[in-house]
Amino acid sequence: xxxxxxxxxxxxxxxxxxxxxxxxxxxxxxxxxxxxxxxxxxxxxxxxxxxxxxxxxxxxxxxxxxxxxxxxxxxxxxxxxxxxxxxxxxxxxxxxxxxxxxxxxxxxxxxxxxxxxxxxxxxxxxxxxxxxxxxxxxxxxxxxxxxxxxxxxxxxxxxxxxxxxxxxxxxxxxxxxxxxxxxxxxxxxxxxxxxxxxxxxxxxxxxxxxxxxxxxxxxxxxxxxxxxxxxxxxxxxxxxxxxxxxxxxxxxxxxxxxxxxxxxxxxxxxxxxxxxxxxxxxxxxxxxxxxxxxxxxxxxxxxxxxxxxxxxxxxxxxxxxxxxxxxxxxxxxxxxxxxxxxxxxxxxxxxxxxxxxxxxxxxxxxxxxxxxxxxxxxxxxxxxxxxxxxxxxxxxxxxxxxxxxxxxxxxxxxxxxxxxxxxxxxxxxxxxxxxxxxxxxxxxxxxxxxxxxxxxxxxxxxxxxxxxxxxxxxxxxxxxxxxxxxxxxx
Amino acid sequence: xxxxxxxxxxxxxxxxxxxxxxxxxxxxxxxxxxxxxxxxxxxxxxxxxxxxxxxxxxxxxxxxxxxxxxxxxxxxxxxxxxxxxxxxxxxxxxxxxxxxxxxxxxxxxxxxxxxxxxxxxxxxxxxxxxxxxxxxxxxxxxxxxxxxxxxxxxxxxxxxxxxxxxxxxxxxxxxxxxxxxxxxxxxxxxxxxxxxxxxxxxxxxxxxxxxxxxxxxxx
Numbered sequence: 001x002x003x004x005x006x007x008x009x010x011x012x013x014x015x016x017x018x019x020x021x022x023x024x025x026x027x028x029x030x031x032x033x034x035x036x037x038x039x040x041x042x043x044x045x046x047x048x049x050x051x052x053x054x055x056x057x058x059x060x061x062x063x064x065x066x067x068x069x070x071x072x073x074x075x076x077x078x079x080x081x082x083x084x085x086x087x088x089x090x091x092x093x094x095x096x097x098x099x100x101x102x103x104x105x106x107x108x109x110x111x112x113x114x115x116x117x118x119x120x121x122x123x124x125x126x127x128x129x130x131x132x133x134x135x136x137x138x139x140x141x142x143x144x145x146x147x148x149x150x151x152x153x154x155x156x157x158x159x160x161x162x163x164x165x166x167x168x169x170x171x172x173x174x175x176x177x178x179x180x181x182x183x184x185x186x187x188x189x190x191x192x193x194x195x196x197x198x199x200x201x202x203x204x205x206x207x208x209x210x211x212x213x214x215x216x217x218x219x220x221x222x223x224x225x226x227x228x229x230x231x232x233x234x235x236x237x238x239x240x241x242x243x244x245x246x247x248x249x250x251x252x253x254x255x256x257x258x259x260x261x262x263x264x265x266x267x268x269x270x271x272x273x274x275x276x277x278x279x280x281x282x283x284x285x286x287x288x289x290x291x292x293x294x295x296x297x298x299x300x301x302x303x304x305x306x307x308x309x310x311x312x313x314x315x316x317x318x319x320x321x322x323x324x325x326x327x328x329x330x331x332x333x334x335x336x337x338x339x340x341x342x343x344x345x346x347x348x349x350x351x352x353x354x355x356x357x358x359x360x361x362x363x364x365x366x367x368x369x370x371x372x373x374x375x376x377x378x379x380x381x382x383x384x385x386x387x388x389x390x391x392x393x394x395x396x397x398x399x400x401x402x403x404x405x406x407x408x409x410x411x412x413x414x415x416x417x418x419x420x421x422x423x424x425x426x427x428x429x430x431x432x433x434x435x436x437x438x439x440x441x442x443x444x445x446x447x448x449x450x451x452x453x454x455x456x457x458x459x460x461x462x463x464x465x466x467x468x469x470x471x472x473x474x475x476x477x478x479x480x481x482x483x484x485x486x487x488x489x490x
Numbered sequence: 491x492x493x494x495x496x497x498x499x500x501x502x503x504x505x506x507x508x509x510x511x512x513x514x515x516x517x518x519x520x521x522x523x524x525x526x527x528x529x530x531x532x533x534x535x536x537x538x539x540x541x542x543x544x545x546x547x548x549x550x551x552x553x554x555x556x557x558x559x560x561x562x563x564x565x566x567x568x569x570x571x572x573x574x575x576x577x578x579x580x581x582x583x584x585x586x587x588x589x590x591x592x593x594x595x596x597x598x599x600x601x602x603x604x605x606x607x608x609x610x611x612x613x614x615x616x617x618x619x620x621x622x623x624x625x626x627x628x629x630x631x632x633x634x635x636x637x638x639x640x641x642x643x644x645x646x647x648x649x650x651x652x653x654x655x656x657x658x659x660x661x662x663x664x665x666x667x668x669x670x671x672x673x674x675x676x677x678x679x680x681x682x683x684x685x686x687x688x689x690x691x692x693x694x695x696x697x698x699x700x701x702x703x704x705x706x707x708x709x
Contacts, residue, residue, distance in 0.1 A: 048691060073519060076519040088515075106498070158688035161688070175688070204686060207697075234676075234677075241697040245678060250606065268665050271521075287681065289678060289681070292676055292679075294675075297633070298635070303609075314498050322506075322507075
């Protein structure tokens with residue numbers, strides 16, 4: 001990363017710091033989640049947002065004749081596209097090139113960054129308007145572009161707020177669910193040097209005026225993509241604000257960065273996906289704008305890009321693709337429904353997941369793309385209640401995969417050595433009925449003794465049980481064990 | 491070619507356990523109408539469109555072509571629009587809409603007469619859309635020389651005209667039409683005024699796109 005910092009012309013100070021931090025700290029889920037769970041303000045902000053979206057989703061799905069079957073169909077379409085990804089991707093690329101676009105394939109995030117910076121440099125552009133894209137967050141693209149001396153502005157209101165506060169998004173569709181309006185107002189007042197005003201309408205208006213000039217002057221537009229239609233080489237993007245439309249309207253050059261898994265075969269599949277995506281994400285029947293584009297402007301057009309570049313990024317996705325078991329995880333259309341439904345996400349927010357993909361789906365994608373050993377705690381951050389599976393519009397069996405990842409953690413011995421020791425000792429003791437009875441007897445009396453001074457509740461036990469009682473109490477064990485009762489009865 | 495494309499495609503093929511991309515693949519899953527379709531009828535599409543669009547905070551009015559431009563002028567005046575740009579589409583050109591609007595005291599320019607940068611100074615855009623979807627209340631615009639992308643995006647007020655023949659029942663029908671007729675260099679679906687809910691889930695209307703969208707559906 002340090003090479004990039006040196007390359008940067010002038011270089012934005014905050015971007016340098018951000019990029020360094022992004023790679024310096026080791027992920028400690030326990031520490032961050034404990035802190036997040038204790039943050040009442042955060043919890044209130046997150047719950048306010050996601051409960052509304054989750055309710056919206058449930059209500060809006062009722063519009064559909066049979067939402068369950070439609071979700072199965074959408075899942076099947078995505079699965080089919082993944083099973084024949086090479087075929088559809090080649091078809092897509094051929095069609096984009098036929099439309100006059102340039103296609104690049106990037107194996108890693110670093111490769112994608114290099115390709116993109118080259119494109120910007122060759123086109124001689126400096127003023128970049130960037131619309132919201134999770135895949136660009138994945139590689140910290142805005143910061144990297146800033147470091148390269150470009151004037152980059154995030155134009156989605158939420159992402160703009162993330163950018164000026166040097167923060168990170170904490171939700172797939174609502175990047176600043178973790179912020180309350182007072183925090184945002186304070187930041188605006190500092191950034192624009194204007195008096196404090198926390199009326200959402202006024203804050204929006206302020207950003208609108210500022211960004212409008214940025215749009216007008218821009219020469220480089222950048223978007224992500226929700227779907228890539230193989231049969232005609234079109235990219236489909238959904239949004240509500242109109243900033244993404246700006247990216248495909250005003251700037252001279254347009255760049256779209258997408259993950260390779262976004263392919264769908266036909267335009268008719270897009271119809272199915274659009275019916276589910278916005279309903280699942282925000283409870284809207286359809287997003288305000290759906291942009292479908294796939295090449296430069298046609299002859300005689302006065303707006304739209306003169307050049308169109310499309311970067312398809314792997315960055316760990318083929319790792320997931322190659323496993324027949326995990327492949328279906330790539331069906332994900334990033335609607336965020338599983339986040340909104342998840343009791344864990346609701347309690348700790350998105351930042352605690354330590355990656356741009358939070359929530360249940362993030363607990364799968366992050367370890368699989370970035371390595372299980374660093375992110376092995378994420379699959380454990382679930383009560384396996386199944387709410388995510390029920391919410392998923394493409395029916396990814398998230399709980400099953402969470403369990404499978406736990407299995408892999410144990411199977412590859414990257415779990416804590418002490419954990420392995422405890423389980424081995426336990427297994428060993430269970431082989432002997434006498435030993436089991438003896439341990440149960442000892443355990444019972446130690447716990448009963450401890451609970452006596454606390455009204456029948458066990459509140460504190462020595463290590464390693466202390467980890468358990470730190471956050472929970474449990475009732476004292478009964479005077480007689482099940483074995484003893486059983487013997488008495490017969 | 492500085493970046494070897496066969497690399498990622500090679501990786502994908504290897505992940506799918508084959509060395510060569512298949513030349514033929516099984517047909518994708520069938521989209522069964524009873525599961526996916528929401529609108530079956532061709533009757534009353536205008537009313538259905540109006541109902542869906544109003545739910546998305548669009549203003550919709552059904553009117554006859556004789557009253558159309560009078561109503562457009564009234565609406566623009568009501569919204570304090572002093573200037574408007576128009577798409578170079580047949581209906582607006584043949585009926586000399588720009589001339590009429592100018593006579594009524596509103597500065598009206600055809601898209602062919604202005605530059606993209608100038609479009610930022612207009613109060614309103616008047617468009618004749620290519621399709622309108624009754625299911626979702628969406629206006630659909632195909633990007634082309636006569637129909638600039640900026641007209642329905644940059645000004646704060648967007649007035650759209652929908653001809654009855656361009657109404658389609660369901661999103662599935664729209665996709666079929668786009669596939670059959672082609673998408674051109676791009677397509678935009680507009681389903682209401684621009685909005686955001688990023689700040690504490692407060693819905694704010696009018697962010698980067700128009701905050702007022704009015705649609706006249708011709709009868």
